[in-house]
Amino acid sequence: MANATKKNDSITPRDVDFAQWYTDVCKKAELMDYSTVKGFINYLPYSYSMWEVIQGYLNKRFAEHGSSNVYLPMVIPSSLFNKEKDHIEGFAPETLVATYGGGEKLSDPLIIRPTSEVLFSDLYKRLVSSYRDLPKIYNQWCSVVRWEKTTRPFLRGSEFLWQEGHCLFETREEAEKNARDMLKVYDDLGKDLLAIPFVKGIKTDHEKFAGAVATYTIEALMHDGKALQSGTTHYLGQGFADAFGIRYLGRSNKLEIPHQTSWGVSTRLLGAIIMVHGDDNGLVLPPRVAPVQVVIVPIKMDAPGILDKCREIKDTLTNMGIRVKLDDSEKTPGWKFAEYEMKGVPLRLELGPRDLQQGNVCLVKRVNGEKRVAPIEEIEKAIPSILDEIHEDMYKKALDFLHSHIKEAHDVEELKAILNEGGYAKMCWCGDEECELKVKEITAGGTARCIGEGEEPFESTCPICGKKATKVVYFAKAY
RNA sequence: CGAGACGUAGCGAAGCUUGGUUAUCGCGUCUGGUUUGGGACCAGAAGAUCAUGGGUUCGAAUCCCAUCGUCUCGACCA
DSSP, rough: OTTTSSOOOOOOOOOHHHHHHHHHHHTTSSSSSEEEETOOOEOOOHHHHHHHHHHHHHHHHHTTTTTOOOOOSSSHHHHHHHHHHHHOOOOOOOOEEEEETTTTEEEEEEEEEEEEEHHHHHHHHHOOGGGOOOOOOEEEEEEOOOOOOOOOTBBSSSSSHHHHHHEESSSHHHHHHHHHHHHHHHHHHHIIIIIIOOOEEEEOOOTOOOSSSSSEEEEEEEEESSSEEEEEEEEEEEEHHHTTOOOOEEEEOOOEEEEEEEEEEEEEHHHHHHHHHTTTTBOOOOTTTTTTTTTEEETTTSSSTTTHHHHHHHHHHHTOOOOOOOOOOSSSSHHHHHHHTTTTTTTTEEEEEHHHHTTTTEEEETTOOOEEEEEGHHHHHHHHHHHHHHHHHHHHHHHHHHHHTTTEOOOOOHHHHHHSSEEEEEEEEEEEEEHHHHHHTTTSSSSEEETTTTTTOSSBBOTTTTTTOOOEEEEOOOO
16 A cells, blocks of 8 residues: 555654644644643634534534524523533533623623533523424534543543534424434434444433433544544433423413423544544545645646646636645645645645646545546546545445444453453443443443444343343443 | 643754853755755755743752643543
C-alpha cells in the first residue's frame, strides 16, 4: 500500500502513543487551537466547516420528522433548574453559574445551560394546553457548558457545540418511536456522511441520561479499541412534564401529562472522524464532510499551459458542486502531497507537463494511496464516482474493523482479555447493576456501552454472578 | 479532584545540575535567485519582557516560594 510507510514525521505514530497522535493531528491539521480559557478550544475553519456539513444533513433529516429549529436562552435560573430531582443530581456538579449581573449580585443565580430540558419544559408549559398542540418537535443548535475536569479537543470540553431536539407527544408509543426514529437518523448520519459504523442499543439504568426512562445510543469504535458514545436519544417519560407542570386537555376531556423525548449529537463526532479514519500520515476525511474534497497539485507550474488547465479543471469541478482547492503556491509538489495527506483531503489531482501532453490527470486516493490516470475530458464523470467509491472504501474499512473487534465473552477471563486488547466484549448479563459495576472493577474501567436490542443471550447464566442471563450487553473501555 | 511530567521566538527543542558578556539550534516567516512527478537549494533578514507574581543575590532562564496553564494516567461525565 502506497501510504503504508510513514511520510510525516511531525506526527507521533498511532501505535506509539495514540493520545499524542490525536493531539498532533488536531493541531497540525489546523482543526482547532487551544484557547486562553482552560478547557475551551477555538474551532478553526477546517473543523467548523465539517460541523456545518453535519448541520446541513441533520436539518434536512430532522425536518422530515417534523422538527423545526428554535433558539432558547443560554442561562437557566437556578430555581427553575432545581425542579427535576434526578436531573439536578446528574448535572449540578458540573454547572457553571453566573452570580453577578451588571456588578450586582443576582438573587437567583443563572446557570449556563449544560443541556436544555429545563428551558424547553418551561417553554412548553406555556405553549401546550390541548392535544391539538401536540406533538411539539423542536430542535436547537447551540453550545452548552459543563465544567469538566479533564478535557480533550472535540471529545470532552468545558463547552461544546451540539444540537438538542426536545419533543412532546400524547402517547408513550409516539414518544418512544420518536426516540428510535432519531437514533436511526444518527445511525444514517454515520453511514451516509461520516463513513462510521456504530453499535446501537439501549443504555443500562446506570449509564442512562439523568432524568430519562430510557436512553438509546450509537457507539463508535476508535482505532485504539476504545468506544466513543457518539449520539443519544432519550425517552423521558412524563417526569419532566410533571415536574414542570406541563398539562394538556386530552381527547377525552381530561387533563393529561405529555410524554417527552430529547436527542442530541455534538462536535464530539469530529473526534470520531479523526480517530476512526486517521492514520500515521494524519487525517483521512470521508469525502462527504471533507472541507476540501479534491486538491489540485500542479507540477512544474511555470511550464506552458499547466496552470491554465488546472484553473479550468477547478472551475469545472466547482460548478459541479465539488469542494476543490488549487494549490498554486510556490511550495514543491512533494511538500504539497504530504501536506494534503496530513489534512486528509480524500482525492488528489496531479497535473504536470507529461500528463498535459497526454491529455491526462493523475488521481490519488488518500484512504489507500491508490493511483490512477484519467483522461481530462472524463473527469467530470469520473470524480463524483471516485468520491463515492472512497466513501464506500472508508465505510467498509471501518465496518471490518468494528466487526473484528466485537467478541463474545463467556467467562470473566475472556472478558478481561477482550477489554484489555481493545474493542467490544459481548457478554450475557443478569440485569443487576451490581454485576455491571463489578465488570468495571475487574476489567480496569470497562463499562456497559449498551444492551443489544433483540439479541437473545448466547449463554444461560451471567458469568459474573451465575444467575440467569436475560440480556446481551456490549462492554468496552470508553472515552 | 488524586498521582506524575512539563511551560524558553509562530512550532519543536538546548541551556538550568555548578547563577556571570549580546540566551543557542532546527523548522516556519520575510527578501533575492536557482528549482518543481514524494516534505528542494544558496545568500541575506526579521522574530524572545525565558508562563505569571514574589523572594534570595552585586548579578536569575538557571536557586527558593506561590499562582496560572498544558499533557498523561486514575475517579466523574456527551
